Amino acid sequence: MSVDLDTVKRVARLARIAVSEEEATVMAGKLNSILGFVEQLNEVDVSGVEPMTSVIPMEMKKRADKVTDGSKADDIVANAPATEENFFLVPKVVE
Structure with missing residues (x-):
């Protein structure tokens, strides 16, 4: 495979790189x-x-694949305005 001057100019245009004639010749x-x-x-x-x-x-170092709740439920809902049993309570928006 051979790269000609037109191919270098086309790739430079696609890459949005300004290339002069001399630079294109060197790049080819x-x-x-x-x-x-x-x-x-x-x-x-x-x-x-x-x-x-x-x-x-x-x-490869692998950790044991076990399902947990992450022990972060209390931390996650700590700043929520309303919670119940570690769930967010939100106002009803659909009738």
Whole structure:
């Protein structure tokens, strides 16, 4: 894949970046060298390599999954003007 001057200008316009002709020419060259490196990476055979999330094998830290009420009900309704059994009381708005 090759990036030409028109593509650089279009991407710059979409990104709302002001790019002069000289800058666009330099960017096209740099983008082409980056894409060339990516094409080199595609040549590597990774058919027997499993995907990994880290370079070092490690176990994710997990907390116990248990259902609780959070022990915060009293704190949550503390500033409410009217409550009953840890529920907010609101005026009736529908007849």
